[in-house]
Amino acid sequence: DLPLAMPITFGVQCSDHETKDWANSRFLLLVGANPLETRIPDAHFLTDAADDGGRIVVVDPKYSATAAMADDWLPIEPGTDAALGLALVNVILREGLGDLEYMAKYSDAPLLVREDTGKRLREVDIQAPAGGGSAPGGGDSDARFVVWDLETDGPVVIGADKLGLPDGVRPALTGSYEVRLADGATIKARPGFDYVQQAVTEYTPEAVEK
Secondary structure, eight states: OOOTHHHHHHSSSSOSOOGGGGGGOSEEEEESOOHHHHOHHHHHHHHHHHHTTOEEEEEOSSOOHHHHHSSEEEOOOTTOHHHHHHHHHHHHHHTTOSOHHHHHHHSSTTOEEETTTSSBOBHHHHSOOGGGSOOTTTTTOSSOEEEEETTTTEEEEEOSSSSSOOTTOOBOSSOOEEEEOTTSOEEEEEEHHHHHHHHGGGOOHHHHHO
């Protein structure tokens, strides 16, 4: 029952918060979750938030125990939760409601994705292996990624061992950039966020409602 989106987006699992932080939330969105029956030891943190004025919205085809205590229950059709999520992202981006500065610094949004392969650009792609091998933290790592720094107008390697970016780096979230590879070839790459932004354009609330 761990949040799968966290390690996918941030690279770590539950490093910065825990369920007791629910009580401090002003808005809680639960999608297909029923903690009043499946996470009984943690459920009181939801009611604590509600008692303190927090709003709770449950997205679930079933009228669960958690839905019964929520401020709003959205009984979507089974299997349509992904479309709903894409519509939410569409609205957030279209109406400028997202914290893009936070995303650029603390998520994988700025990591460059190669246009030729669809894979993330890695340090090993742009820097020749030192001594013919691959050493973690060296100039040839397969576990370090690349962003396009708007300050230097060039690629910058960043690690995935901790959140945040090196001081002075201002990563691009949109655009297409030419990057020279270690073998001398030149490819184009775009920030992952740019792909997401393009992909959700068709998922307007009106389209998803159908």
